[in-house]
Amino acid sequence: MATTTCSQKIGVVGYGHLGQFLVERILEDGAAIGLTLAFVWNRNADKLKGSVPDELILRDLSSFATRQCDVIVEVCHPNIVKEFGTQFLSRAHVMVGSPSALSDCDLNQKLRQAAGKSGRTLYIPSGALWGGQDIQRLNDSGGLKGLFIRMSKHPSCFRLTGDVLSDWTEDEGRRVLFSGSVAELCPLAPNNVNTMAAAAVAAGTLGFTGVRGEIVSDTALRDFHVVEVEVTGPGDFSVKTVRRNPASLGAVTGRATYTSFWNSLLVCKGHGGRVYLC
Structure with a gap:
């Protein structure tokens, strides 16, 4: 039927x-x-x-x-x-x-x-964000103790407020643009850190203030965006993941x-x- x-x-x-x-x-x-x-x-x-x-x-x-x-x-x-x-x-x-x-x-x-x-x-x-549901489950069980996310991209892929990246050159290599709370980072890079924002929603007990984020400009990353996530829980529990997302130069969003x-x-x-x- x-x-x-x-x-x-x-x-x-x-x-x-x-x-x-x-x-x-x-x-x-x-x-x-x-x-x-x-x-x-x-x-x-x-x-x-x-x-x-x-x-x-x-x-x-x-x-x-x-x-x-x-x-x-x-x-x-x-x-x-x-x-x-x-x-x-x-x-x-x-x-x-x-x-x-x-x-x-x-x-x-x-x-x-x-x-x-x-x-x-x-x-x-x-x-x-890789493993978001796992982060949310750990959070909901009361076991989430810390969450750190680093996003690394070619400088042409960032859309930042202000002039943080106005002086980049192709031969400069790696530069940390910001490291701190996701709450502070979102207004600086509203179009680039939605992955971190999703993580902050999953990690509700930590929230945007408690989740730590870092954005890195790296001229070597001409074909990929890299997202690194580190989760810590009770005792010595921890998980680290590295996600390489194929992306063209200048692309805010990776293809995957x-x-x-x-x-x-x-x-x-x-x-x-x-x-x-x-």
């Missing part, structure tokens, strides 16, 4: 490289797995012409509620999460591609409250992360009024 797939309507906010990837996958493969596009928004709507059907282009994000959505996917900028996050949650589940926004304690609390009030889920994609985001989207079926690492 044939089965009927219940279709989920997806709104995509942002049409950079990651947004384009998700939109293309939904348009090409979505029908077979029960995903359809409700809308696509980009700050520059002209960028959507010719690649997104006209009827799916949302020109004014404040009118998103006119499009019925089951899940809204933000892959744009933390400022969009700040401005629209609670409104999105009043209408749909939300997958936040810029979880660095949650380093703002007030916004973090407002989003959690909005999820609880609406009964909808605020999804945090793992992205380039695109597939990770797609897999996270497939998880967004509704997990109650809470924050959920996926």
Whole structure:
């Protein structure tokens, strides 16, 4: 007997490289797995012409509620999460591609409250974080004692506020740009440290202030981003992982992360009024 797939309507906010990837996958493969596009928004709507059907282009994000959505996917900028996050949650589940926004304690609390009030889920994609579910389980059991993450990339791959990297040269080698709390790091590199932000969500007892992060510029990393995670627990328990994510020069997001985001989207079926690492 044939089965009927219940279709989920997806709104995509942002049409950079990651947004384009998700939109293309939904348009090409979505029908077979029960995903359809409700809308696509980009700050520059002209960028959507010719690649997104006209009827799916949302020109004014404040009118998103006119499009019925089951899940809204933000892959744009933390400022969009700040401005629209609670409104999105009043209408749909939300997958936040810029979880660095949650380093703002007030916004973090407002989003959690909005999820609880609406009964909808605020999804945090793992992205380039390896072992996020294990970190969350250790945290939830009360055993997580420390978490450190180092992200190393070619300097062309960083998008930093201020002029921290304005003087880099190809022959300079390795330079530590920042080492400290993820809470302090997120405003410095909002587009680069979403992996750390996801880890801070998983490590809820430590939070953004207690999780330590380091970003490193390394001109030798022309083909990869490197993410190193060190977890410490009770007694002498510790885990260290090193993830090499293939990436082109100038790319903010490594290639393996695109597939990770797609897999996270497939998880967004509704997990109650809470924050959920996926």
